[in-house]
Amino acid sequence: MKRYEHWIAGKWTAPADGEYLPSHVPGENTELVCEIAAGTPDDIDRAVAAAHEAGAGWRDQKPGARGRVLAAVATAIRDNAAELAELESAETGKPAWQAPLEVEGTAAYFDFYAGLANQPGGEVIDLGPGMMGYTRHEPFGVVGVITPWNAPLNQGARAIAPALLAGNTVVVKPSEFTSATTLRLGELASAAGLPSGALNVVTGSGLQAGAALVQHPEVRKLAFTGSVRAGRQIGHLAADKIIPLTLELGGKSANIVFDDAEVEAAVRGSIMAFVTNGGQICSAGTRLLVARSIHDQFVKALVTELESTVVPGHTYGPMTTRAQYEKVLDYYRIAQEDGATLAAGGSPTGNGWLVPPTVYTGVTNDMRIAREEVFGPVLTVTPFDTEDEAVALANDSDYGLAAGIWTTNLSRAHRVAASLHAGQVYVNAWQAGLVEGPFGGYKASGYGREKGIEALHHYSQTKFVAITL
Numbered sequence: 001m002k003r004y005e006h007w008i009a010g011k012w013t014a015p016a017d018g019e020y021l022p023s024h025v026p027g028e029n030t031e032l033v034c035e036i037a038a039g040t041p042d043d044i045d046r047a048v049a050a051a052h053e054a055g056a057g058w059r060d061q062k063p064g065a066r067g068r069v070l071a072a073v074a075t076a077i078r079d080n081a082a083e084l085a086e087l088e089s090a091e092t093g094k095p096a097w098q099a100p101l102e103v104e105g106t107a108a109y110f111d112f113y114a115g116l117a118n119q120p121g122g123e124v125i126d127l128g129p130g131m132m133g134y135t136r137h138e139p140f141g142v143v144g145v146i147t148p149w150n151a152p153l154n155q156g157a158r159a160i161a162p163a164l165l166a167g168n169t170v171v172v173k174p175s176e177f178t179s180a181t182t183l184r185l186g187e188l189a190s191a192a193g194l195p196s197g198a199l200n201v202v203t204g205s206g207l208q209a210g211a212a213l214v215q216h217p218e219v220r221k222l223a224f225t226g227s228v229r230a231g232r233q234i235g236h237l238a239a240d241k242i243i244p245l246t247l248e249l250g251g252k253s254a255n256i257v258f259d260d261a262e263v264e265a266a267v268r269g270s271i272m273a274f275v276t277n278g279g280q281i282c283s284a285g286t287r288l289l290v291a292r293s294i295h296d297q298f299v300k301a302l303v304t305e306l307e308s309t310v311v312p313g314h315t316y317g318p319m320t321t322r323a324q325y326e327k328v329l330d331y332y333r334i335a336q337e338d339g340a341t342l343a344a345g346g347s348p349t350g351n352g353w354l355v356p357p358t359v360y361t362g363v364t365n366d367m368r369i370a371r372e373e374v375f376g377p378v379l380t381v382t383p384f385d386t387e388d389e390a391v392a393l394a395n396d397s398d399y400g401l402a403a404g405i406w407t408t409n410l411s412r413a414h415r416v417a418a419s420l421h422a423g424q425v426y427v428n429a430w431q432a433g434l435v436e437g438p439f440g441g442y443k444a445s446g447y448g449r450e451k452g453i454e455a456l457h458h459y460s461q462t463k464f465v466a467i468t469l
Contacts, residue, residue, distance in 0.1 A: 003035045004179065006043055006203060007186035009050035010196025016042035021176055021204065026093035026318045027352035033090045036179045039204025041212035044171070047200040048216050051142045051169035054197030059139050059167040066165055067117025072192040073161075074110035077103065080188060084181050088153055091178040093317035093353070094277070102154045106185075108435045109157040113165040113456075120456055125464075132467045137460040139167035140221040140244070144213045146206070146234075147182065148226045149175035149320050150280040150375075156182050158439075158450045159223040159246070160199060166459040168221065171200045173210050177321055179203040206230065214238065221459065222246070225282075228373075228444050246448030246458050248282065248440060250373040251401030253422065254394035255285035255430070258387070259293045261406035265428065267301050270379075271310065273404060273430040275357050278316040279377035280324070282445070283402040285430055287370060289390050292383040299361055299381055303344045310357050318353035319376060325353040328376035331369060335360050338367035340380065365396050373399070387416065395421045400442025404430050423449075 003020060005012040015037035025031040037043070058066070077084065084106075085099035094102070125133035145159045152174050163170050174182040179201075186201040202209050214222060214237045223246040224234050231249045238245040255273050257266045273285025290298050309315075319325035332346050345358030355376055363370050363380040370380045384390040394403055403422040407413050417425040423441045426432060438454035440446060448458050 001032050001034060002180075004037065004183045004203070006037045006039065006047065007183050007199075007201040008043075008047045008197075009054075009200065010190045013043075013046065015204075016040050016046075023091055023177065023180065025090055026320050029352075033087070034180050036176065036183070036203040039173070039202040039209030039212075041208070043202050043204070044209055044212040044216055047171045047202045048142055048213075048218050050197035050200055051171050052218050054195050055139075055141055055169045058164075058169055058195055058198045063117040063165075066167065067114040069193045070110045070114035070161060070165060073189045073194065074107040074114065076188040076192040077107040077110065077185070080184070081107075084153060084184060087180045087184065088178075089317075091180055092149065092152070092320050095314055095317050098277070098316075102151060105434060106153045106157040109161040112435045113161040116165065116453060116456065119453060120460075127466060130469050132469055134465055136463045136465065137166070137456075138463055139460055141168060142219050143168045143170050143221045143223065143459065144216070144219040145170055145172045146210050146213065146222070146224045146226065147172065147174045149177040150277060152178040153181040153185060155225050156185065158455070160185075162450075162455040163221075163223070163459045164194070164198065166456055168459055169198045171202060171213060171219070173202055173204070173206075173213050176203065176205050215241070217241075219243070223448075223450070224248070231446060244448075244458070246440070246450060247446035248448075248450060249444060249446040250375075250399055251282045251284065251441065251445050252287055252371065252373050252397050252399045253283055253285045253402040253404070254287045254289055254397070254420070255404035256289045256390050256394060256406065256416065257291060257294070257298060258390070258405075258407040258409070258412065259291035260408050262408060262428070263294070263298060263301060266406040267298065267305050269404070269406065269428075269430045270302060271306055271357075274379045275310055275316055275377045278319060278355070280320060280375055283424070283431070285402065285404050286374065286379055287394075287397075288379055288381045289384050289393055290381060291390075292385050295381075295383040299343060299359070303359060306344055306357050306359070312349055312354045312356055313351065316377065319355060322353065324375060325355065328355050328374060328378065331372075331374045331376070331378060332358070335367075335369040335378075338363075338369050340367060340369055343381070345377075365393055371397065387412065391416060391419045395419075398444045401445035402426065402431075
């Protein structure tokens with residue numbers, strides 16, 4: 001059993017108060033994966049000071065040089081992929097086939113942003129004779145990143161890589177439940193050539209380390225992925241400091257199947273949309289809207305496919321925390337009280353924190369099971385009669401992170417995609433462009449964008465320069 005200290009200024013650093021927290025294998029047993037340092041405001045102070053000190057040297061490197069370092073980090077991740085996947089599986093409960101894919105996705109972020117080393121460029125603005133204007137994109141300085149427990153390495157990379165490329169330095173506070181891979185990433189990045197202090201990792205609870213990071217006066221930009229409740233709290237604190245904030249919060253994403261859809265593909269995609277990672281994904285497609293004319297046929301095909309191909313413990317792992325496991329079980333009770341009809345699953349498996357893929361039909365949009373994020377493999381099914389009704393049902397939500405459309409009508413695909421209140425819309429697939437496409441939400445799902453070229457705009461600030469010639 002390994003004990004991890006903080007990663008600060010390019011070296012392992014003991015916690016200021018000497019305290020450590022246990023990290024357990026998800027499940028009923030008490031097996032330890034590791035111990036992590038219990039961060040305090042003093043630890044955050046040290047990490048932010050290290051990031052601030054490294055700032056000028058990293059910012060003033062040529063963009064191409066920063067890009068080459070990011071490419072070297074991607075190589076280091078791939079060279080240590082087996083170790084990282086094993087750590088990720090141990091702490092999160094991800095099955096052995098899934099964790100390597102997420103490690104590769106992590107490397108892909110560093111590769112992608114390495115290739116954008118000279119983007120985004122500024123622009124020249126015509127001010128008339130005798131004048132010249134242009135814009136510059138400049139880093140904020142120290143960026144604070146707070147990541148959740150459901151995909152720690154991958155979600156950390158999608159903020160760290162663009163922030164670094166833009167010339168910022170970073171302090172990351174991963175979830176106390178899943179910190180090991182982020183700590184190892186810090187070590188690998190330093191070995192790959194990232195200057196000491198450019199990337200620091202401080203572990204510990206949100207109340208201690210997380211709050212201190214958000215409130216630190218030298219942190220000039222924040223990125224948070226997590227719950228709406230915590231996002232609201234961080235939003236208030238960021239507003240008090242008047243600093244920009246990227247929030248990627250919850251979701252209750254609608255997945256719309258029209259009567260002209262290719263049924264087999266839509267069934268497979270709809271299953272993937274809500275069972276991937278055990279539903280522990282903010283953009284999971286957990287509201288299935290099906291044209292009434294094919295509703296019964298589609299539900300029957302979906303349940304048959306689900307029961308024959310999805311195996312809890314293999315297709316996906318357990319709920320990562322006890323609290324999340326108990327939350328999913330509570331929603332079984334809520335669905336019953338709502339009056340929803342159970343079509344599959346709906347009871348504990350009796351195997352640790354594993355829960356079965358669960359489907360409810362007869363669901364209306366006023367039910368709690370249709371409106372609240374479960375964050376587990378629980379699907380609600382609601383019929384619709386017209387295209388307009390499908391769009392209205394999809395948009396009748398506090399959330400707006402993602403949506404899906406299944407149709408063979410290209411005009412309808414474009415028309416409905418334009419009408420949906422969601423940050424990303426997938427047509428005849430569930431999730432694509434996982435690195436290249438901008439990702440973020442409408443409404444309570446957050447604001448700002450991660451991934452793609454768009455993220456670079458959120459990790460830099462624009463300066464306008466006007467010169468008299």
